[in-house]
Amino acid sequence: MSVLTVTGLCKSFGGLHVTTDVDLNVEPGERRLIIGPNGAGKTTLFNLITGEINPDKGSIHLFGQDVTKVPSRRRPHLGMARTYQIITLFPRDSIVHNVSLALLGLSPLRWNPIIDMKRQGHIVEHARAALERVGLAHIAERPLAQTSYGERRRVEIAMALAQNPKLLLLDEPFAGLSIDERRDVQQCLMAIPRDVTMVMIEHNMDVALEFAERITLLHFGEVIFEGNRAEVVADPRTREVYLGH
Amino acid sequence: MNFWLVLTANSVTFGGLLFLLSAGFSLIFGLMRIPNLTHGSLFMLGAYVGATFVVGLLGFQLNFWLAAILATLAVAAVGALAERLLLRRLPGDQLAQVLVTLGLSFMAADFCLMVWGGDPLNIATPGGLGGFVRFGVMVFPAYRLAIIVIAIVVAVGLWLLLDRTRLGAMIRAGVDDPDMARVVGIRVSQLFTVVFALGAGLAAFAGIIGGPILSVYPGLDQDMLPLALVVVILGGSGSLLGSFVGSIIVGFIYNFGQALLPELAYFVLFMPMLLVLLLRPQGLFGRHVP
Amino acid sequence: MSARLIALGIAFATLVTVPYWMPGDYYINVASQILFYAIFALGLNVLVGYAGLVSLGHAGLFGIAAYATAYMLQTGYGHTAAIVVALIVGIASMAVYAVLSLRSTGIGFIMITLALGEILWGLAYRWISLTGGDNGISVRTRPEPFGFSLASPNTFYYTTLIIFLLSVAAMAVLVRSPFGASLMGTRDQPRRMNALGYHVWMIRFYACLVSGLLTAVSGILFVYYTQFISPQTLALTSSAEVLLMVISGGAGTLLGPIVGATLVVVVKTVVSGFIERWNFLLGAVFVAIVILMPEGLVPGSARLWRLAWRKLNAPAKTAATEGEP
Numbered sequence: 136m137s138v139l140t141v142t143g144l145c146k147s148f149g150g151l152h153v154t155t156d157v158d159l160n161v162e163p164g165e166r167r168l169i170i171g172p173n174g175a176g177k178t179t180l181f182n183l184i185t186g187e188i189n190p191d192k193g194s195i196h197l198f199g200q201d202v203t204k205v206p207s208r209r210r211p212h213l214g215m216a217r218t219y220q221i222i223t224l225f226p227r228d229s230i231v232h233n234v235s236l237a238l239l240g241l242s243p244l245r246w247n248p249i250i251d252m253k254r255q256g257h258i259v260e261h262a263r264a265a266l267e268r269v270g271l272a273h274i275a276e277r278p279l280a281q282t283s284y285g286e287r288r289r290v291e292i293a294m295a296l297a298q299n300p301k302l303l304l305l306d307e308p309f310a311g312l313s314i315d316e317r318r319d320v321q322q323c324l325m326a327i328p329r330d331v332t333m334v335m336i337e338h339n340m341d342v343a344l345e346f347a348e349r350i351t352l353l354h355f356g357e358v359i360f361e362g363n364r365a366e367v368v369a370d371p372r373t374r375e376v377y378l379g380h
Numbered sequence: 381m382n383f384w385l386v387l388t389a390n391s392v393t394f395g396g397l398l399f400l401l402s403a404g405f406s407l408i409f410g411l412m413r414i415p416n417l418t419h420g421s422l423f424m425l426g427a428y429v430g431a432t433f434v435v436g437l438l439g440f441q442l443n444f445w446l447a448a449i450l451a452t453l454a455v456a457a458v459g460a461l462a463e464r465l466l467l468r469r470l471p472g473d474q475l476a477q478v479l480v481t482l483g484l485s486f487m488a489a490d491f492c493l494m495v496w497g498g499d500p501l502n503i504a505t506p507g508g509l510g511g512f513v514r515f516g517v518m519v520f521p522a523y524r525l526a527i528i529v530i531a532i533v534v535a536v537g538l539w540l541l542l543d544r545t546r547l548g549a550m551i552r553a554g555v556d557d558p559d560m561a562r563v564v565g566i567r568v569s570q571l572f573t574v575v576f577a578l579g580a581g582l583a584a585f586a587g588i589i590g591g592p593i594l595s596v597y598p599g600l601d602q603d604m605l606p607l608a609l610v611v612v613i614l615g616g617s618g619s620l621l622g623s624f625v626g627s628i629i630v631g632f633i634y635n636f637g638q639a640l641l642p643e644l645a646y647f648v649l650f651m652p653m654l655l656v657l658l659l660r661p662q663g664l665f666g667r668h669v670p
Numbered sequence: 671m672s673a674r675l676i677a678l679g680i681a682f683a684t685l686v687t688v689p690y691w692m693p694g695d696y697y698i699n700v701a702s703q704i705l706f707y708a709i710f711a712l713g714l715n716v717l718v719g720y721a722g723l724v725s726l727g728h729a730g731l732f733g734i735a736a737y738a739t740a741y742m743l744q745t746g747y748g749h750t751a752a753i754v755v756a757l758i759v760g761i762a763s764m765a766v767y768a769v770l771s772l773r774s775t776g777i778g779f780i781m782i783t784l785a786l787g788e789i790l791w792g793l794a795y796r797w798i799s800l801t802g803g804d805n806g807i808s809v810r811t812r813p814e815p816f817g818f819s820l821a822s823p824n825t826f827y828y829t830t831l832i833i834f835l836l837s838v839a840a841m842a843v844l845v846r847s848p849f850g851a852s853l854m855g856t857r858d859q860p861r862r863m864n865a866l867g868y869h870v871w872m873i874r875f876y877a878c879l880v881s882g883l884l885t886a887v888s889g890i891l892f893v894y895y896t897q898f899i900s901p902q903t904l905a906l907t908s909s910a911e912v913l914l915m916v917i918s919g920g921a922g923t924l925l926g927p928i929v930g931a932t933l934v935v936v937v938k939t940v941v942s943g944f945i946e947r948w949n950f951l952l953g954a955v956f957v958a959i960v961i962l963m964p965e966g967l968v969p970g971s972a973r974l975w976r977l978a979w980r981k982l983n984a985p986a987k988t989a990a991t992e993g994e995p
Contacts, residue, residue, distance in 0.1 A: 187865065208870070210867075217865060219862075223859050224862075225862075226858070227858060235851075236851060236866060239848055240866035242848075245849065245852045246849055247848045248847045249843060251847065252846055252847060252848050252851050253846065294866070298867075466957065474777055475724060475776070476961075476964060478777065479956060480957050480961065482956065483954070483956030484953060484957060485953070486950065487949075489949060490947050490948075490949040490950035490953070609781065613785075643798060643799065644796065645796055646788065646791070647793060649792070650786075654770065654789075657774070657781075657785070658770065658773055
């Protein structure tokens with residue numbers, strides 16, 4: 136059974152077709168890379184998959200279940216998590232509180248108005264464990280406002296990992312990082328076990344190609360090409376569309 | 381039969397006044413993205429200042445129309461100052477800007493009470509317009525007709541300003557997309573001052589023109605502000621046509637509601653607005669959601 | 671931590687002994703006013719401070735509970751029935767108010783709540799057969815729970831104090847709870863919260879109900895305190911007054927609304943003693959606070975205090991090092 140199946144997905148904004156008849160099939164354990172020039176509709180595709188925007192046409196199946204009409208807030212509960220290209224964290228809170236919020240989102244405890252959040256040992260423990268995986272456990276109590284851009288990128292990933300997803304969507308996790316930071320993030324992505332399926336949007340071909348097994352090339356909202364690493368590099372359409380030659 | 385005709389005529393007149401009041405409110409809302417809660421106060425201030433000029437200041441009694449123009453200019457200057465000195469300090473913080481306009485409206489209300497006292501002031505109908513105009517079987521007070529004509533003239537003037545002038549083009553660009561306007565080199569912050577002054581002046585003009593019908597009294601601001609709010613929510617912010625149609629609709633609802641369902645007049649007035657907010661949040665003619 | 675406990679203990683002792691050191695009934699009544707307005711401000715703070723939703727129609731909800739109490743008593747029901755009905759009516763009205771206004775956030779929310787507040791005021795003012803219009807409704811007696819009459823300033827003060835302390839305790843628990851964390855999350859990053867699996871609308875709706883409960887409680891205390899309710903209580907000025915309490919003290923803090931309520935009630939009482947121009951001052955304070963100290967007095971003074979402390983300490987240390995041989 137496929138982890139994610141997208142069939143005939145269409146979306147337009149006021150006459151501008153940002154997603155045109157997109158088909159996508161991701162198998163369990165896969166590392167899928169989605170590439171394409173700016174404005175190819177990559178982030179829109181993610182927003183459609185997570186349900187933050189509704190498609191005009193087409194369907195989305197998650198683990199064999201049709202989720203096209205499932206509200207976006209329910210989808211994380213089905214085992215899907217994402218990170219954002221533009222970092223969206225809780226700037227007033229500490230790192231560990233940010234990750235705790237990710238955990239709380241999937242727990243019935245989130246409705247509880249009586250107990251003390253700080254005393255929920257299992258949540259804090261899990262949050263720390265997630266931070267351990269991205270190498271931030273030593274600064275868990277630091278306020279988010281006092282962290283670097285690279286650290287925030289890793290907090291994004293820790294929040295997604297904390298939700299223990301079966302499908303992880305990564306929207307440009309390397310954007311704006313220095314070479315050292317990029318290596319750190321790459322290491323923590325490589326360490327994610329195979330029972331988590333990953334789909335990544337990335338501009339940086341060097342890092343991305345190392346990560347991906349199958350690659351989908353998107354251009355003007357359409358899937359132009361899909362294949363493995365060698366096929367994509369060899370295909371003339373990649374050069375044409377992506378490298379602009 | 382006569383009852384309905386009078387009610388209809390009053391509704392159209394009131395609609396014309398509301399247009400003068402709400403056109404500026406709508407432009408400010410469209411451009412700065414804030415409901416200007418001082419708009420009722422500017423209306424009242426215009427009426428008081430105008431009334432003072434008409435009744436006589438330092439021994440000079442002014443002609444009604446001259447007084448109206450002077451009051452308009454004075455209040456426009458007050459509006460420009462408020463924008464320059466206060467709202468300007470809170471760029472991009474719309475919530476704070478709304479709260480500042482709320483605070484200013486309380487100060488203005490108390491200021492008027494302090495200066496002009498608690499008794500209503502009546503403004504005499506300007507000379508030559510005290511009589512009636514006959515249309516076949518219908519008799520129409522000349523001054524009310526004049527208000528309708530003035531409202532139409534101002535509407536056409538505003539339309540020409542927005543559609544045919546460079547300033548108008550900049551305002552339209554700012555209403556459509558302030559960020560884009562900034563990018564193409566329009567100094568949006570200066571535009572804010574100009575539009576705020578224009579809106580304040582129009583509100584003040586409406587106040588003095590409406591004086592002979594409504595008179596001026598403490599609390600006039602709180603009576604007018606909600607009406608402007610309803611008009612703009614109905615018509616859509618930043619749209620001149622929206623303000624015009626919204627004003628006429630509200631003019632009718634207000635007058636008919638007062639006459640037929642006095643106990644529920646406010647309820648009847650606000651229901652259409654709530655419906656529009658819920659079903660079509662950008663307003664009947666608006667382009668974006670507030 | 672212990673300094674905080676001591677401060678809390680002193681505050682508690684001060685509140686409990688108010689009737690013994692206040693110079694007279696007049697001042698005890700002012701203290702009662704501060705307490706029930708503080709409950710009102712705490713209720714509004716749930717929305718303004720913790721949910722990031724600025725309501726400009728809360729006086730309408732406050733007034734509904736007050737009118738419901740007065741109307742029930744006037745119709746001949748007892749105090750228990752009046753209070754229960756007022757609470758139910760208050761929360762039900764809040765539910766409707768929330769469903770209508772939660773269609774929007776930001777400026778849209780402000781405008782819808784402003785309109786709803788005006789509708790409620792208009793109804794109170796014009797629906798004369800129900801509300802008595804401008805004449806309002808009088809409440810002849812105060813309740814006597816278990817034979818303990820609330821007629822005197824002292825007993826009314828103590829009852830209000832108990833309800834106030836319960837409200838503060840409930841708020842303190844709420845903001846530390848997971849629900850509190852969820853609510854503040856929807857204030858800071860609603861879209862992210864949704865993507866993390868939270869039902870943002872429902873969280874806001876529950877927050878509205880909590881706010882509605884505190885607002886209704888304070889409305890009932892108000893009508894028993896003044897023993898009179900008229901449309902003026904529902905006017906935009908009243909909504910702005912309580913918003914000023916929240917913002918001046920510090921929205922999104924526990925202590926802020928209490929400090930704000932104290933400030934506003936004291937200034938209003940003192941000022942109205944010798945000048946009529948309370949509204950001018952209200953407006954001026956509003957403008958000044960929004961422009962000069964937007965975070966409110968409690969966080970603002972805390973910031974200034976920390977700054978001053980650092981400045982004072984730094985030269986002291988340098989002086990000490992220099993002084994060494």
